[in-house]
Amino acid sequence: MKIVFRIWVVLGFCFLALPLLAIIPLSFTSGQYMYYTPEMLALDPAGYSTKWYTAVLTSPDWLMAVKNSLLIGLGAAAVATICGTLAAIGLSWAGTPAKGLWTMLILLPQIVPIVVIAGGLFAAFGDLRLIGTYTGIIIAHTVLAAPVAVITIRASMDRFDWNLVAAASTLGANPLYTFRTVTLPLVRPAIIAGAIFAFATSLDEVVVIQFIGAYQQKTIPIQMLIGLREHLSPAILAVATMLIGFALVVILLGETLRRRSLAIETPKK
Amino acid sequence: MTATNETTPGGTRRRIRPKRATLVGLALIAPLALVIVLFLILPLVRFVSLSVDNRETAQWLSHTAAALSDWHGEGLPADDAYAAIARDIRENSDSTSKLAARLNFFEGGMISLMRHTAAQLDTIPPTRAGFVAFHKDWGDPETWRAIYLVSQPLLSEHYLNALDLRADNPTEPLSIEKQPERQQIFQRLWLRTIMVALVVITLCTLIGYPLAFYLSQAQGFAFILGMGTVLLPFWTPLLARITSWQVLLESTGIIPTALAASGLIEGRVPQLFDNLFATIVVMTYVLLPFAVLPTYAVMNRVSPSLYRAALTLGASPVRAFFQVYLPQTLPGVVAGCVLIFVFSWGFYLTPELVGGPGGSLIGNQIAYHFSSSLNWGLAAALSGLLLFTIAAAALVLRVLAPRQG
Numbered sequence: 001m002k003i004v005f006r007i008w009v010v011l012g013f014c015f016l017a018l019p020l021l022a023i024i025p026l027s028f029t030s031g032q033y034m035y036y037t038p039e040m041l042a043l044d045p046a047g048y049s050t051k052w053y054t055a056v057l058t059s060p061d062w063l064m065a066v067k068n069s070l071l072i073g074l075g076a077a078a079v080a081t082i083c084g085t086l087a088a089i090g091l092s093w094a095g096t097p098a099k100g101l102w103t104m105l106i107l108l109p110q111i112v113p114i115v116v117i118a119g120g121l122f123a124a125f126g127d128l129r130l131i132g133t134y135t136g137i138i139i140a141h142t143v144l145a146a147p148v149a150v151i152t153i154r155a156s157m158d159r160f161d162w163n164l165v166a167a168a169s170t171l172g173a174n175p176l177y178t179f180r181t182v183t184l185p186l187v188r189p190a191i192i193a194g195a196i197f198a199f200a201t202s203l204d205e206v207v208v209i210q211f212i213g214a215y216q217q218k219t220i221p222i223q224m225l226i227g228l229r230e231h232l233s234p235a236i237l238a239v240a241t242m243l244i245g246f247a248l249v250v251i252l253l254g255e256t257l258r259r260r261s262l263a264i265e266t267p268k269k
Numbered sequence: 270m271t272a273t274n275e276t277t278p279g280g281t282r283r284r285i286r287p288k289r290a291t292l293v294g295l296a297l298i299a300p301l302a303l304v305i306v307l308f309l310i311l312p313l314v315r316f317v318s319l320s321v322d323n324r325e326t327a328q329w330l331s332h333t334a335a336a337l338s339d340w341h342g343e344g345l346p347a348d349d350a351y352a353a354i355a356r357d358i359r360e361n362s363d364s365t366s367k368l369a370a371r372l373n374f375f376e377g378g379m380i381s382l383m384r385h386t387a388a389q390l391d392t393i394p395p396t397r398a399g400f401v402a403f404h405k406d407w408g409d410p411e412t413w414r415a416i417y418l419v420s421q422p423l424l425s426e427h428y429l430n431a432l433d434l435r436a437d438n439p440t441e442p443l444s445i446e447k448q449p450e451r452q453q454i455f456q457r458l459w460l461r462t463i464m465v466a467l468v469v470i471t472l473c474t475l476i477g478y479p480l481a482f483y484l485s486q487a488q489g490f491a492f493i494l495g496m497g498t499v500l501l502p503f504w505t506p507l508l509a510r511i512t513s514w515q516v517l518l519e520s521t522g523i524i525p526t527a528l529a530a531s532g533l534i535e536g537r538v539p540q541l542f543d544n545l546f547a548t549i550v551v552m553t554y555v556l557l558p559f560a561v562l563p564t565y566a567v568m569n570r571v572s573p574s575l576y577r578a579a580l581t582l583g584a585s586p587v588r589a590f591f592q593v594y595l596p597q598t599l600p601g602v603v604a605g606c607v608l609i610f611v612f613s614w615g616f617y618l619t620p621e622l623v624g625g626p627g628g629s630l631i632g633n634q635i636a637y638h639f640s641s642s643l644n645w646g647l648a649a650a651l652s653g654l655l656l657f658t659i660a661a662a663a664l665v666l667r668v669l670a671p672r673q674g
Contacts, residue, residue, distance in 0.1 A: 083301035090297030095290025113615020124312035221508040240509035247504035
């Protein structure tokens with residue numbers, strides 16, 4: 001029984017990890033195609049090269065996609081994190097009425113199918129003249145990324161000890177000063193984690209951009225989509241490998257910060 | 270602006286009146302709530318309402334609608350209806366092509382009929398005999414069925430079409446019959462979408478539950494490695510994950526090549542990509558973390574002592590698992606299943622890229638009717654049905670697990 005469980009668990013982890021690990025060596029191929037050549041399997045150095053990474057990093061198409069992803073991701077993450085931090089504080093504030101309703105409203109962008117959201121935004125943005133604009137995409141990504149920021153920051157706020165705020169105000173600090181010197185430093189790791197996760201959410205998004213974006217706004221995933229449909233080359237594997245690296249950074253930074261913020265504020269009871 | 274004492278949860282309310290605390294709380298939530306209402310709720314309401322709201326098209330057929338008010342939906346209408354549609358086409362000549370496109374959603378061939386009729390309108394006598402003599406389709410009751418539907422400000426036909434149904438008599442919306450055989454596509458797709466969701470839920474639970482259990486027991490490096498393995502695909506952008514699976518599964522890809530080389534399979538290696546199999550495998554892969562993480566969170570809070578007590582009291586490990594541990598961890602499993610159902614229900618990009626025609630789902634039809642066939646009413650009706658089902662699933666979750674955040 002135990003051995004069956006062990007094997008099942010190992011297979012489960014392999015299912016999660018192997019598809020990603022399989023493309024990493026392949027991205028270093030010296031060939032033109034997306035499969036392992038005999039030279040690669042024989043570990044012949046001639047089978048490997050970094051030429052596809054050079055190709056990506058010198059391609060105007062990919063550099064434009066990176067620039068757009070950064071611009072849109074940073075813009076959306078900034079707005080989502082600011083609004084999300086305020087909302088997360090509001091949701092843990094004792095005086096707020098109908099918290100369940102607000103939580104549901106804020107989580108809605110995660111629940112509604114993305115293709116339905118894309119349809120709705122395309123119809124609405126047509127009237128607002130936001131189709132094919134950075135503003136439109138940043139607004140859309142703010143809506144999509146905000147729930148992620150709120151969930152992350154709220155988890156930390158729920159463990160926040162409001163007695164500290166009460167103590168500060170008893171000592172004469174005004175609310176803004178209290179926020180700046182007491183609340184913010186304690187919640188800051190969660191806010192940074194929320195911002196990182198919000199950025200990652202924007203970087204991942206492709207369906208809405210496909211509907212409301214123009215060619216000039218193409219991001220990394222859109223450029224990958226073009227690659228998958230048109231000229232399949234190992235360059236796309238190099239990009240995918242770099243995105244796996246990006247995910248690793250998100251996990252190391254984001255999850256560490258999130259865990260730290262949860263650990264610090266746990267009230268001692 | 271000095272006191273916020275009342276914010277202590279359950280604490281004393283000394284200096285600030287509760288009313289002001291309410292306002293502060295609402296003001297904090299307001300910016301995000303406003304963004305979501307303006308740029309999600311309102312666009313969605315407007316989009317989904319396109320499934321029934323036909324006022325724009327109806328205004329181009331105002332005279333026809335009046336002339337058809339005493340038509341009972343059977344046979345051909347009287348001469349005045351032909352005169353009225355001639356007048357509507359003449360008065361709204363700018364919109365004829367749009368009108369024709371919308372008529373065509375309900376009756377094939379209407380685009381060409383309307384184009385020819387509009388071009389020759391001055392030569393056609395505005396009577397039934399004149400129109401039928403000009404083109405035989407004007408003598409087809411199906412033509413008038415479509416015109417009647419599109420002349421009404423409210424439309425239920427898109428919802429019926431989304432379920433492969435149609436109104437037999439357009440003047441009686443409840444006279445529902447099945448679409449002709451060759452036009453039936455949606456019932457099969459709804460069934461396929463439900464089937465895929467159930468299979469993916471089952472696979473994710475079967476793979477995810479043991480993984481979550483392992484994570485809840487693991488410590489140190491084993492935990493970090495295990496958790497990292499669950500989180501890495503979770504945070505890797507979807508397009509990168511789909512690329513990986515394409516490289517693995519497509520006919521020249523790693524798995525078919527390896528299968529052929531290994532000699533495990535005689536003859537041709539079966540197709541693994543661009544079909545339903547690929548849709549199910551990749552969806553399971555994408556949604557697996559949503560089975561593992563909620564279950565892990567619940568398992569982390571469940572003390573193993575009850576399970577051990579059951580063992581001490583003589584229960585077999587299997588019985589102790591099914592009667593003690595599984596019920597304790599069930600809320601996590603249910604939460605995971607509902608999440609996976611809600612996500613898989615609206616999947617679009619994954620089936621689009623790995624599923625081919627045989628592996629496409631309702632979400633793909635929404636995108637198709639939205640951006641290719643431009644039948645926004647039908648896309649909106651399909652979206653409305655998706656949202657309705659998701660709302661029902663959310664309600665089920667609330668009833669089953671009312672204390673889950």
